[in-house]
Amino acid sequence: MRLVILDDYELASEWAAKYIRNRIIQFQPSADRYFTLGLPTGSTPYGCYQKLIEYHRSGDISFKYVKTFNMDEYVGLPRAHSQSYHSYMWNNFFKHTDIDPANAHILDGNAADLEAECQAYEHKIAEAGGIELFVGGIGPDGHIAFNEPGSSLVSRTRVKTLAKDTIVANARFFSNDLSKVPTMALTVGVGTVMDAKEVMILITGAHKAFALYKAIEEGVNHMWTVSAFQQHPRTIFVCDEDATLELRVKTVKYFKGLMHVHNKLVDPVLSMKDQ
Amino acid sequence: MPSNKSVSDAPITQFINCRILKDHKLQREDLWVREGRILNPEKLFFDEQGYADKHVDCKGSIIAPGFIDVQINGGYGIDFSLVSEDISGGVSVVAKKILEHGVTSFCPTLVTSPAAVYHKVLPQVKVHNGGQHGAGVLGFHLEGPFISAEKKGAHPEQYLRTFQSGGVQDLMEVYGSLDNVTMVTLAPELANSQSVVRELCQRGITVSLGHSVANLSQAEEAVQHGASFITHLFNAMLPFHHRDPGIVGLLTSDQVPAGRTVYYGMIADGIHTNPAALRIAHRAHPSGLVLVTDAITAMGLPPGRHTLGQQVIEIQGLHAHVAGTKTLSGSIATMDMCVRHFKQASGCSVEEALEAASLHPAQLLGISHNKGKLDYGCDAVSVLDTSVLRSIYISGIYSASSSKSSL
Numbered sequence: 110m111r112l113v114i115l116d117d118y119e120l121a122s123e124w125a126a127k128y129i130r131n132r133i134i135q136f137q138p139s140a141d142r143y144f145t146l147g148l149p150t151g152s153t154p155y156g157c158y159q160k161l162i163e164y165h166r167s168g169d170i171s172f173k174y175v176k177t178f179n180m181d182e183y184v185g186l187p188r189a190h191s192q193s194y195h196s197y198m199w200n201n202f203f204k205h206t207d208i209d210p211a212n213a214h215i216l217d218g219n220a221a222d223l224e225a226e227c228q229a230y231e232h233k234i235a236e237a238g239g240i241e242l243f244v245g246g247i248g249p250d251g252h253i254a255f256n257e258p259g260s261s262l263v264s265r266t267r268v269k270t271l272a273k274d275t276i277v278a279n280a281r282f283f284s285n286d287l288s289k290v291p292t293m294a295l296t297v298g299v300g301t302v303m304d305a306k307e308v309m310i311l312i313t314g315a316h317k318a319f320a321l322y323k324a325i326e327e328g329v330n331h332m333w334t335v336s337a338f339q340q341h342p343r344t345i346f347v348c349d350e351d352a353t354l355e356l357r358v359k360t361v362k363y364f365k366g367l368m369h370v371h372n373k374l375v376d377p378v379l380s381m382k383d384q
Numbered sequence: 385m386p387s388n389k390s391v392s393d394a395p396i397t398q399f400i401n402c403r404i405l406k407d408h409k410l411q412r413e414d415l416w417v418r419e420g421r422i423l424n425p426e427k428l429f430f431d432e433q434g435y436a437d438k439h440v441d442c443k444g445s446i447i448a449p450g451f452i453d454v455q456i457n458g459g460y461g462i463d464f465s466l467v468s469e470d471i472s473g474g475v476s477v478v479a480k481k482i483l484e485h486g487v488t489s490f491c492p493t494l495v496t497s498p499a500a501v502y503h504k505v506l507p508q509v510k511v512h513n514g515g516q517h518g519a520g521v522l523g524f525h526l527e528g529p530f531i532s533a534e535k536k537g538a539h540p541e542q543y544l545r546t547f548q549s550g551g552v553q554d555l556m557e558v559y560g561s562l563d564n565v566t567m568v569t570l571a572p573e574l575a576n577s578q579s580v581v582r583e584l585c586q587r588g589i590t591v592s593l594g595h596s597v598a599n600l601s602q603a604e605e606a607v608q609h610g611a612s613f614i615t616h617l618f619n620a621m622l623p624f625h626h627r628d629p630g631i632v633g634l635l636t637s638d639q640v641p642a643g644r645t646v647y648y649g650m651i652a653d654g655i656h657t658n659p660a661a662l663r664i665a666h667r668a669h670p671s672g673l674v675l676v677t678d679a680i681t682a683m684g685l686p687p688g689r690h691t692l693g694q695q696v697i698e699i700q701g702l703h704a705h706v707a708g709t710k711t712l713s714g715s716i717a718t719m720d721m722c723v724r725h726f727k728q729a730s731g732c733s734v735e736e737a738l739e740a741a742s743l744h745p746a747q748l749l750g751i752s753h754n755k756g757k758l759d760y761g762c763d764a765v766s767v768l769d770t771s772v773l774r775s776i777y778i779s780g781i782y783s784a785s786s787s788k789s790s791l
Contacts, residue, residue: 188430199426204414210433 110325110338111345112364113371114353118313121349122156125244125311127375128345129161130170132242132307134379138174143212145176145234147243147302149254150197153311154246162205169380172208176237178230179215180245180254180302183291184268186218192282193218216266216295227266227295234301243305247312250274251320251333255296258332264298299337307343310335315351322355390432394419398436404447405738406758415447415758420515424760448738449756450488450514451719452745454567455525455615455649455676457493459683463691464492467501471508479518481684485718486741489520489755491566493678496528496539497694503560510564513763522749523566527615529558530570530580531595535620538706538713539595540694547576552583565589566749569615571596572606585610590749592649593631595620603631604639607646613748614648616678617665618657619712635669647748649676650740652726653717655703659729666730674748675722675741680704680714 115121129146138144148154164170182194190196195215203213214233220226234240245253250272256264257272271279276290283289302308312321324335325346338344353361399415406413416423416436428434458464460481462474475492482490492509494502506524514520529545536544547554554576559565567590570577581591593603594615599622603611614621614631622630634646652662652675666673677683680697682690687699689707697704697713706713717725719741727737746756754762 189426195430196426199429203429204425210429210435213429215430 111367111371112325112360113345113347114361114365114368115347115349117349118156121311121313121347122154123160124375125154125157125309125347126160126164127378128309128347129157129242129244130164131375131379133170133172133175134381134384136241137384140174143174143176143237145178145237145239145241147240147245147297147305148177148179148198148202149244149246149311150179150181150194151246153313153317154244155201157244157311158202162202165206168382171381172206175208176212177208177214178234178237178240178297181294181296182216182218184218184223184293184295186291188217188219218291218295223268223295227268230266230295230297231301234304240302240305242307242309243302244309244311245302247310247317247320247324247335248275249278249316249320251323251335253299253302253310253335253337255294256299256334258334260299260331260334262329262331262334262337263300263303265300266295266297269294269296299334303337303341307345308338308341309345309347310338312346312348312352314349315354317348317352318354318356321346321348321352326356326360392418395437396423396428396434397438397440398425399440399442399447402442402445402447404758405449405735405742408735408739410446410735420763422758422760422762427760446734446738447758448486449742449746449758449762450519451486451675451723451741452522452749452756453482453487453490453677453679453719453741454522454613454674454745454748455493455527456482456490456679457495457714458681459679459685461681461685461690463681464505465494465497465501465694466691467504471505475509475521476518479514479521482519482719483514485720486723487519487719488514489522491522491525493525493527496531496536496543498543499558499560502526502558506559506561506564511566522751523564525567525569525592526559526565527569528595530554530568530574530577531620532571532573532597534597535571535595535622537595537620538695538697538711543694546574547580551576551579555580555583562587562589567592567613569594571598572611573598573602577606578609581606581609581611588750593621593634596631597622599628599630600633600637603634604637607634607637607640607644612644612646613674614646616651616656616676617648618661619651632665635665635672645672645747647672647674647744649674649678650726651676651678651715651717652722652729653677653702653715654725654729655717656712656715662726662729663731666726666732670732670736672744673740674744675719675726676745677717677719677722678714679716679718683716683718685716 115124133144136144186193188195216230217226250258255269270293279290280287323333329336329339396418403410404413404415416425459478462478468474511523512521528539529543533544545558568584569592572593584591590613591611592613592615593606593611624632640646650673682699689696689698696707698707704713704716723737723741743756746752
């Protein structure tokens with residue numbers, strides 16, 4: 110794994126956005142060959158999305174030949190609800206870019222047949238040629254997407270009931286009324302994300318530190334599903350100082366010492382204007 | 385780049401780099417329009433997988449809902465109260481010209497006139513939507529003849545009327561038909577006015593109090609019967625008195641039925657009302673303030689003598705008087721001038737100033753579900769620059785015009 114440690118949230122967001130930008134531009138996507146990107150939601154990737162929008166506005170990157178697949182969506186929440194992941198993606202990313210709406214895929218939590226919806230989603234990913242780069246986050250309980258503790262590490266896209274921790278954590282988005290928080294979600298499986306050619310996990314903030322420790326310094330364990338990526342050939346964890354607070358000093362020093370190598374991935378930062 | 389055509393294959397225009405007046409705030413958001421209606425872009429994206437065919441760069445301009453002028457007597461040489469050979473043509477000329485001031489809907493206003501004029505004029509102009517040809521006509525505003533002789537202002541005395549035959553009968557006799565009528569201004573102290581107010585309200589016609597010497601309780605009674613507007617507050621009514629505030633007292637009356645709002649027109653041209661009085665009214669009842677121009681024939685014309693209804697008036701600068709007197713006979717300020725002056729005199733926010741000319745008149749007339757706002761499904765907008773009223777977008781057609789003053 111690569112553990113990329115930046116000083117703060119802004120720098121971590123920027124590093125991640127630059128990496129995504131470089132990957133897309135290097136890939137040279139076209140109408141015959143789309144770049145498939147897996148995307149997360151939540152407060153962690155917000156800064157990264159802001160930077161990507163900035164790069165798009167300045168003409169350095171286009172999403173015209175990018176296909177996106179979001180990780181998850183609540184079940185039963187109206188799509189127009191301000192807390193739905195559709196709303197999040199529209200307001201914080203899609204509406205500011207030139208992505209073709211037909212290429213922006215998000216699970217439909219209001220589908221009549223949820224299982225069929227999940228299977229169709231796996232199918233769409235396969236049809237698109239698999240995911241080139243899956244960007245994700247980590248929950249305080251170490252989950253990736255909504256693969257709560259106890260999820261199979263080879264799971265596929267399916268319906269999940271949310272853990273109490275997750276519901277409580279989400280209450281702040283629903284006027285702190287627990288009864289209003291959705292209890293189920295559709296989510297890509299751990300196995301689904303493991304199938305991606307490359308995985309980038311964004312982790313910022315002290316409240317995520319323990320989960321990061323469990324994910325990379327302890328064993329692969331289905332109670333901390335992000336730990337599954339120890340067995341992926343290409344994983345990058347991008348974090349800020351605060352997220353490293355529970356790691357061993359040795360681990361942090363080692364990876365900080367590698368920053369000059371990591372930074373070659375984002376420096377020089379490429380632009381569409383040069384092509 | 386059209387959508388998957390599941391809903392419509394009409395082209396979609398996206399206005400970018402603009403600030404739109406939405407939910408009472410100016411927000412940095414794009415505006416999406418299709419077939420003259422404002423589109424919900426999120427629905428378009430996910431349901432139709434659609435995106436814009438055309439982008440219009442507003443370069444930082446404000447997009448506000450089109451202004452609605454509920455009191456305008458004419459302009460550019462056209463006098464709505466004068467029977468001419470081509471009445472609807474005259475209305476169309478004004479309708480086209482006022483687009484340049486940001487007005488996208490209006491009520492052509494007729495001052496006190498003989499019955500023959502109403503019978504001739506009213507059937508000639510139907511309620512219709514605006515477009516590139518001009519602002520939409522919402523219906524006539526009939527200001528008089530059932531008004532007070534003492535407060536006739538510039539209205540001709542010989543054509544004033546009372547409800548001597550009981551009320552509704554007088555109404556129909558004078559006006560002929562109420563088909564294209566949206567608002568009637570009357571003096572509630574006239575005997576038998578209550579049944580008239582009720583009848584008009586039942587027909588969906590807004591009743592406005594004005595040109596009147598009513599005291600506060602007479603005015604309140606009229607409101608209880610359904611009256612909801614005050615014609616040019618302060619002008620042509622008794623002045624505010626601390627023991628009987630008269631019609632002005634409606635702004636803070638506790639006799640207004642629950643859930644209803646009394647709106648009041650203000651001519652914010654700096655002449656009809658002292659800015660301090662404008663501020664008092666605004667502070668007392670900000671949500672009821674409706675900007676009106678009360679513009680007359682001479683609006684848009686050079687100084688000199690012109691006709692208004694059955695009388696002659698004289699223009700000097702921004703002032704218009706009944707010829708030979710000091711009686712104000714209407715204003716020649718344009719709506720965008722009124723919006724700017726109101727903002728400057730009251731110190732209110734840009735949003736409030738814009739809403740006084742768009743949302744409030746729409747609420748007054750009960751048309752705010754699709755006018756006066758930039759909500760999804762609404763129609764007709766205008767675009768204002770912070771320094772220049774630059775271009776108008778109305779009902780699907782984007783057109784440019786120019787007039788120079790700053791907001």
